[in-house]
Amino acid sequence: MNILGLFWEWFSDSANWQGTDGIPTRLLEHVWYSGLSLLIAAAIGLPLGLLTGHTGRGGFVAASLANFARALPTLGIVILVVLIYGVGLGPVLTALIALAVPPVLVNTYEGIRNVDADIKDAARGMGMTGPEVLFKVEIPAAMPLILLGLRTAAIQIVATATVAAYVSLGGLGRYIFDGFQRQDYKAVVGGSVLVVLLAVIVAGIFLALRRLLVPAGVRQSGRVA
Structure with missing residues (x-):
């Protein structure tokens, strides 16, 4: 039987939609781990990227x-933190945040740093302060790269959050790890396909955000990532 057939047989089984191991519960767990990790990574990476890109100081470091x-290696980080602090959500979040901060920070820094110097000089010539230049000029112009960094981080997190199951937490990874242990390959395929579909949905959400948040002038200039 092909992959799609195995997935549909597993996905359409009503037993897989009930209880603590049901698809809705595991999906919500996966989204929770992923969303929390992305939020913390953005809280770290965005300010650092904006600050270093705007001031031009510390960006290389x-x-x-x-x-x-x-x-x-994400799994290596999880195992190391588990050995130090024990099993829990903390090791998983630590690994996912470490994975997500780099694309957010680097893309934000590069986006701000590469804003046309003439545009920034013109804004200062109009009397704008440093923060006004950052928020009214640099961030709108850099928004395509900023969103690209967030999108990359989000997709990586969704794909990698399956490691939560490795340390006895939930999420869609439970179907993959438990399926291998039980030799239930329908569950393995089902969990894997759901992770892929969730990543595609996340990518679609960021495409919609791009249309909402990137100024029309920047989109029309062809600089959208």
């Missing part, structure tokens, strides 16, 4: 540290 963090 921040980008270098972010790229170093990007190279760290």
Whole structure:
């Protein structure tokens, strides 16, 4: 039987929609881990990227540290933190945040840094203060790259949040890990396809946000990522 057939057989089984191991419960857990991780990563990466990009100070160091963090193995971080602090949501969030901060920080920094200097000079010539230049000129112009960083981080988090199941938490990864242990390959396929579909939905949400948040002039200039 092909992959789609296995998925539909598993997905259409009413037993998989009930109880604490049902699809709605596991999906909500996955979205919760992913959303919380993205929110914390954005709270870290966006301010750092805006500050370093706007001032031009510390950007190389921040980008270098972010790229170093990007190279760290997510599962390795989870296992290390579990060994130190024990099983819980903390190790999973730590790993996912470490994965998500680099694209948010680097794209925000590059977006602000690459705003046309003539535009910024003109804004200052009109009497705008530093914060006004940042929020009224630089951020709107850099919004395509900022959203690209957030979108990349969100998709990576959704795909990687399956590691929550490795340390006995929930989420869609439970179907994958438990399915392998039970040799229930329909569950493995079902969980995997749901993760892919969730990532596609997240990508679609960010495409919609791009149309809402990126100024029309920037979109028409062809600079949208």
